[in-house]
Amino acid sequence: MAGLKWAIRTVMCLLVLAAVPVIAQEVPDAPRPKPTPEATGQFPEGAPQSPKNPHPEPSSSPSPNLPDQQSAKVDGLENSRNAPMFSISVTFVQVPVIVKDKAGRLVPGLVPNDFTVYEDGVPQRLRFFTSDPFPLSAAVVVDTDLPTGTMKKVNETLPALIGAFTEYDEVALYRYGHTVQQIAGFAGAANVSSSTLTKIKRPGRDSGPPMMGGPMSGPSINGHPADPGTPNAGMQTPVQQSYVLNDAILRAAQDLSKRDRTRRRIIFVVSDGRELGSTANYEEVKKLLLANNIAVYALGVDTAAIPIYDRLNRIRVPGFGYGNILPKYVSDTAGEMFAEFDRQSIEQAYTKITDVARNQYTLGYTTRATLAAGFRAIEVKVHRANLNVLAKAGYYPLPPQPKTKAPE
Secondary structure, three states: OHHHHHHHHHHHHHHHHHHHHHHHHHOOOOOOOOOOOOOOOOOOOOOOOOOOOOOOOOOOOOOOOOOOOOOEEOOOOOOOOOOOEEEEOOOEEEEEEEEEEOOOOEOOOOOHHHEEEEEOOEEEOOOEEEOOOOOEEEEEEEEOOOEHHHHHHHHHHHHHHHHOOOOOOEEEEEEEOOOEEEEEEEEEHHHOOHHHHHHHOOOOEOOOOOOOOOOOOOOEEOOEEOOOOOOOOOOOOOOOOOEOHHHHHHHHHHHHOOOOOOOEEEEEEEEOOOEEOOOOOHHHHHHHHHHOOOEEEEEEOHHHHOHHHHHHHOOEEOOOEEOOOHHHHHHHHOOOEEEOOOHHHHHHHHHHHHHHHHOOEEEEEEOOOOOOOOOEEEEEEEOOOOEEEEOOOEEOOOOOOOOEEOOO
16 A cells, blocks of 8 residues: 555656646746947047056155145045044145246246256255146236226226136136225136126226325314314315225135136236225235235236336335335236236236236245245246246245044
């Protein structure tokens, strides 16, 4: 009996095994993903393969390949949720240099061996050199408290001023008189519209600046005598005007300091150069300019364009400010200044200034990183005869950056 049961079980197993292939054939195929079509038109036919992106081993000494590059030192950066602290020290110094011949023409074709840069009297090893033009980040600052006739010329030339920049430049617009106002933030020069330029225009003033009543007029509040019993009680004493050029340049420099450091950053001032009544003083503004490698270029108009008045106005009279402080800014930041009186000359000067600002030699070297923020003198020498060299006389190192948390 047991043998019969075993035989039946064996026959049943054989029947099940014989049916498996039939069942498998009747199971429908599982859906398959559609093949991805080959991408076309992404690259021109026959285009070479993209090169590999080499990642050099980090070294202790920076090797800048961009102007004004920052040498970053990262301390204890770990790949964890606990964000570590890191600090950045700036050790790369960029020095724009203008080289002209005796006729005032820009001199092309110089090479690194033609230059020597000294910092505090010590020759530096150049680690960066180029004569390629740089895109500009320009803060245009216009004095809108000029006499009516001069203001009219400036208003008419504003389209030419914007036209002097290229499509690669970015421009911000400011105006000032007794206050400073930003008219437009940084945008591509080609995007500055005529309606934006209209906002910067002003009619100007009809006469010279009003003066105080004099030493015999007595104290006044808002232009009126403080004591009604004074001899001039019935007369209104004009309020002394202010021309806050220092404040205007400071505002522009603060905004420029936040722009891309691989661009050449300049302040382009159109003014007669008067300074009186600013909250900022010249020395603190100059320090900010030199610390951020910002050069001031200027177009002197009105009295700044008349030689005899211009020379007199450069003298500071105590209590009356500067008649023309622009030459100091231009000289100390290695910019350039033109003084023009008529409309055609003003328009031509715009192009000259932007060309000079853009087409310079750019030298770079690494320096010691210290906590000291004192002035460091720079001298640039060119080893060729009969050439004039214009470069900034020095700089202030940027202060050490505060420790911040690394991004997660």
